[in-house]
Each structure stands twice: as C-alpha cells, then as structure tokens.
Amino acid sequence: MKSLAELAKIREETLKKVDIRKERKGTRIVVGMATCGISAGARPILTALLEEVNKRNLGDVEVTQTGCIGICQLEPIIEVYKEGEGKVTYVDMNAEKARRVIAEHIVNGKIVSEFTIGAYEK
Amino acid sequence: MELYRSHVLICGGTGCESSGATNIEEKFKVELKKHDLEKEVKLVKTGCFGLCEAGPIVIVYPEGSFYTQIKVEDIEKIVEEHLLKGRIVKDLLYQESVEEDMIKSIDEVGFYKKQMRVALRNCGLINPEVIDEYIAMDGYKALGKVLTEMTPEQVIEVVKGSGLRGRGGGGFPTGLKWQFTYASKGDQKYVACNADEGDPGAFMDRSVLEGDPHAVIEAMAIAGYAVGADQGYVYVRAEYPIAVNRLQIAIDEAKEYGLLGKDIFGTGFNFDLEVRLGAGAFVCGEETALLKSIEGQRGMPKPRPPFPAVKGLWDKPTLLNNVETYANIPQIILNGAEWFAGIGTEKSKGTKVFALGGKINNTGLLEIPMGTTLREVIFEIGGGIPNGKKFKSVQTGGPSGGCLKEEHLDTPIDYDNLVALGSMMGSGGMIVMDEDNCMVDIARFFLDFTVDESCGKCTPCREGTKRMLEILDKITEGNGTLDDLDRLESLAETIKSASLCGLGQTAPNPVLSTLQLFRDEYEAHVNDKKCPAGACQSLLQYFITDGCKGCTLCVKVCPVNCISGEVKKLHEIDQVECIKCGACVDKCPFNAIIKK
C-alpha cells in the first residue's frame, strides 16, 4: 500500500458488498462464527448455506462468516442483508432451518418469521 | 461515496406517478432546502414498490418508515418532524406496518437498544478474514491519517484528550502511557498488546480478535508511530485458537497490502507485528509478567518502577495496552478526541465492553457507554434473571473484583464508582448470581482460582491466599468459627498491602466484599451450620418427601445404595451413607426428593 488513494479505492469497491442499508445490491448472509457460535454448531450451518446457494445457482448471494454477534445463548445466529429489506436476524439455527431460510426467504422473498429473533423473544 | 444521514425514497412507478409523485419530489426539494438538509438527506426516485393502491409512497431510511398515500401538504410535516427532529410521523405510516410489528432484526430487541458499539463496531458485521471488508468500514484510514497528516506528538495529544483509560482493568490513562514511552530514550522501542485474557467469565478481547483483528493491528501501528517503535508483539492465550488463527491471517494480509512492514503508505514508517502465545498462566496478564513471558522466561512479575515504558521488553522502552484499549484507537483518531470524550462520565470516557454471564436471560457480549447503570445492564439489556428467581448479586472484575448487591444497582458504571463500592471494572466480566448462589462458595471459588494461579514469587500471595482458602473450605464444610471471619479479614488486609503485583494485591477482594455485604451468609454457615442458598454440599441433606410413590427409580440410580424402601411405599435416605451426589433428585419423576 503506497498511497491513500489505493486504500480509498479498495474501500469504495468493498463497501458495496458490506453495505448494510436496504439499498444494497445483492444479498449477504453472515454466520456468527466466534468461539460461541462455532461451539454451538455454526460450521454445519455455513456449509449448508453454501451448498444451497451453489445448488440453486444463486449468483448474487454471498455467504460469509463474521465475529461475535453478541447474544451468545441464541447462537448459532445468522443474519440476512437483502436488497430492499432491513436486516433479518435468525437465531437458534441448525442446518435444516438454514436450508429453509434459503428456500423461503432468499429465493421466494418470504421471511421465515418463526426463526427470527422476534419470534424467539416471545 | 457521500454518506447521507437519511435516504428518502419516492416511488416513481407508474401508479404513484399518476397519483402525484412528481409534485411530491419537488416539494421535498423545497422543504429540504428550507431546512438546510440537502447535504444530509438524499432524495432517491425508485421503481415501483408494488403497493400501488396505497400510493404515492415515500420511504425514509435508515428507519425504513413506510409512508403511504402521501399528499403534498404532508411533506412539510415529514421533513420537520422526521428528518429534522427524528420523530416518525406515525399517522402517515402504512397501517399494516404498524400492526405487524414483529421484530425481525437483533437491533430492535432490548438487548441491543441501549448499546453503543465502538470497540465492537465491526464484530458481527464484517468477515474478519477479509481485509477488504475492514477497509470498507474505514479501516486503516486512521493509520493513513496519522502517517500523512500528524506528528507523533499530535497523536499522543489526541489520545490524551480523548480521556481513554486502560480497558484491561487498572484504568490508567492511555495517553499518559503513550507519552511516557514516547519520552523514554532508547535506540529500540516496542509496542505490545495484552491479549492474555485470563479472568474467568470474560471474553471481550477474544471477541474483538475473532471479529475485528485488523482494528488491533491498525491501532498498534498507530501506537508504534506515536512512541517511536518499529516492532510489536501481541501476546495471546493459547486457549484461544480461533482468535490466534484469525489474528495471524489478518497480520499476513496486512503485510501483503503493505500496511505492515517497510515504508507504509510511502511515508518511510516501518512497523512489524508478531504473535506470541501464552501458555496458561493467569499471572501473565500482569504487565511485567507478560513481558517476561514474551522474552521466554517464567512469567513472574517484577517490582515497578522501572515501568515498562522505561524498561520493558529486553530492557527497552515498551508500550503495553490491552486489546479493547487498542480497538478504540482508530475510532478516536478518525472522529476526534472530543467525540470520544463526549461519551461516558466525567472521569471515565467512551464505552466499555462487558461479557455478561451467569444467571441471566441474555448472556452475551455487550458494549455500553460508561455511566450506564448496572440495573440497565442486568434488567434491560440482560433481560433479568431466568426462571423467576430473585437477583442476589453481580460480580465484576473477576478474581480481582468484588460482588455488588441490589442496593448498588443504580450506580452508574465507571472505574471510580466500582472501586468505591469495593469492586472494580476489571477487564469486563460481569457474572450475575441469583438466590441459589452461595456467596461464601463464590468467594471460595475465586480464592481457589488465585491460589492456583499465584506464581509463588512473593510470600503474602503464595502463602496468604492458601491460608484464606483453607479457612473458607472450613466454613463451607460447616466447621468454621466466628474467629475465622476476623482471621480472614486480617489476612486479607496483609495480602493486599504486602503483595508484589496486582494479582496478590487484589486477590482478597472477592472475600472482603462478600464479607462486608453478605456477612449474614457467613454467619449462617458458622453459627447455624446452614447454607441459606443451599449450595454448599456438605451442609445439605437430601430428603424424600410424601410425594414419593415408591417407584424405586432412586434406589436403582443411587451410586452408594443408601436409599431403602419397598415398592409403592415411601422411601428413605440414609444420611450417613449419602454422598449428596443428587442423582436421585434428577431421576425422581415426582420431584419428591428435596435438599435442604
């Protein structure tokens, strides 16, 4: 890195990907994979998400790991940032639930309310 | 990319156009200009939202307020109320979005509402193993700014001005530490990071390293520039394999990008970073012990002065801060000292990360502005105590801290308030206890920990903590006397004043604070040979009540065959033989076995 301009360029390009606003382009799914998440079983969920996305050939969907989302006892947690939608937090996940999120939410645009943090809180 | 505070989306679909969206856009322009909001609010004309019967539609982000059937005359109100004052105009909202208020994102639940994320701002958001994502969140911008626009003196002034204090527990002003290291003469200086997070129940630093390792790397490079060091070490617990791995990946990425190494940003500044693993010694969280350990020796503390800022690693001036302290630095540089100093209380600035655990509904990691009360943390963010149990105490500061009571809950959290109450901030572990936890047992638990972790160098700590533990064992087994309580207090005072390092000086705190606040529990153990919380096994007995149906399951599960009774008749436990394992309680289908 020899200049600030280089840094700014990387920033511009990547910002589109990690944009958390509803105006973002494409879909980003993050899986909380700090020690808590992994202990609670986040790895098979990440694998299931990646499998589903590849199987369905969903081009503009990115699945990635992230650090601690904070609320440990609801792990494993995944969060969906979808074009035109607010962030959706799914809690207490497993691989099967994750597959349903891909089918219903990502593909058909219907949030799986029963898995969301709001449903869990009730 | 310009960043706007709010976005106003106006539907430009055919349906809305025909119901007057163009006039609405014009009116917004006029109103925004009137209130001088053009630079803060962006107007966007979008495609059809698909709800044409409710048009014209306007959506305001970041709230996502969905305004429907908007007329030109409504716009003045939206701009004045919502965009200027931040109050959503409820009666213009789409009706269903009011009714269907099912919470969908974590940001809306009680756990998040009172939080403010500075050190954790990227945790849970970016992929920690992709440097570009950190850069997208303004990463390494602070390093760029420091190297191209600021002198080391100016950097130190900003850190001092921010009022940031060490987040590892002691609360020493960070800027002063930087200044001392800067002022020390030496041909070689070092920057070190304490990531040997040893307090049981604390995992703040691990979460930062796992979720946002680049923030620490960037801050250490900034610190290196400020104090005049070209080499840094991060000392991490080996028990944190994921954190170690992600940190190493991050360092490698930063090197590849030239953000670590030689001639960073073409400014001639060199800085390199190395990870060193701890090997399981709590005392290595103490700064002089940590530096010894990096040097490859037994991690035993040495007397201060000389402080590490004068004589640290290999006797060279060394700056040592903890992970969370560093994680605040890039934000302070970018947003300015005043911004940071504007958060928190008079003497404790900024935010603090806590690991909330124990008997609490929402266990987890949270970051709050200093000055938030314990009650807000435990009952609003933490969601209170599970299973309808009663709150008894909250422990802060780990083995160096103390236990606080109900009456302390309205205290605003800051360094000085907690010390005044006989506890301390510590690194940020916060363990909540309910009526089932015995405070004598908790004090014993912490003493057991310090006895195990005392390095053995100085006598008061090595011998004194051991004697204290023996007395506590005696009390929890029902053999204590009132004299023992006095003996505990006098030992505690001696250990506090005569120990060499922080470990010994604070080791008696859990005992002293529980003795002061929960003396009645100690006395119950000593005088009545009872544990009021029902936690000390030796003082308990198991009984079978009339609820017994004589199913004989308990007889089968008892490992020492001390339960007798005929089928379908009340069973009995032989108190002499019983080892109080509780297996029968778990097995009994009628909940007929109790302990008291």
Next chain:
Amino acid sequence: MAKNILTKENFDKLYEVMEANKGRKGALMPVLNEAQNIFGAVPLEVQKSISQALKIPVAEIYGVVTFYSQFSLEPKGDYVIGVCLGTACYVKGAQAIIDRISRDINVAIGTTSPDGKFTLEATRCIGACGLAPVLTVNEDVYGKLVEADVPDILKKY
C-alpha cells in the same frame, strides 16, 4: 502408559521447528508450544534437545515448562475431558458435572486413567459462557449441561 512419544519422527519435526526459530528473540516459548503439540508433552529428553539447540540451560527450560499449565511433563490421555470451571460455568453448576465425571470414570481431577484413555481436567474459562456449563472432549464442545447428561456423553468415547 506404554505410548512411546519419543519417536525419531517427532524429534525430526522438533528440529525443524527449532531451526526456524533460531536467532529469534524469546524463541523458547514458541518452541515449547510446538514441542507440546508434537509430542503431547515436554518430557526431560525433549527439554535436553531444546537446551542444546537454543543454548539455554535445561534448568531454565524445566523452570519454564513447569510454570505454565499448557506444558506437561507426561502425555495426556487419548480423550482429554475439560470441564470449564470459569465463573459463569461455576455459577451454573459446573462443579457437580466434574464431580460426576470423576465418579463415573473413576479418575481424579487433574489425572489420567491408568489405561491412558481419559484425562480429566478442570479448565479455565474457554469463553463459551453463553452455553454454560460447558465441557470439552478433545475438540468436541458440549454446552448447557445438566449432571444427567454426563453418562450419554461418556458413552460416545
């Protein structure tokens, strides 16, 4: 315990590590960490060869090895059961769990079973406090435990 850990293969790995760390400041800790991984322990024979390569007296190395809890002089069992006794776990009843395991497999806390199968340890906080109480068996993590879960977990090994 007849497991021979002092194989030539292991020593070759160690020499490689020491070669890579030669001249590095404070090389002893990184080398010992690796040695513990390679051999599963750092017995005297291993300390001697480290002493020769790094030119550090054995006495000093022995002092360091015995100071840190991550280093052990004898190898551990095939399955290391670590019950977290951090504060959050303790408050939620970890002591009863570790006592139960100790009873069920007949191994005192901090020791290895005679057949070398299990080592039972009380570990320091592993930071999975949200799942408290927690235990680990090698890499596997079990959380939100009650005492009655113990037999089923042990059965798997």
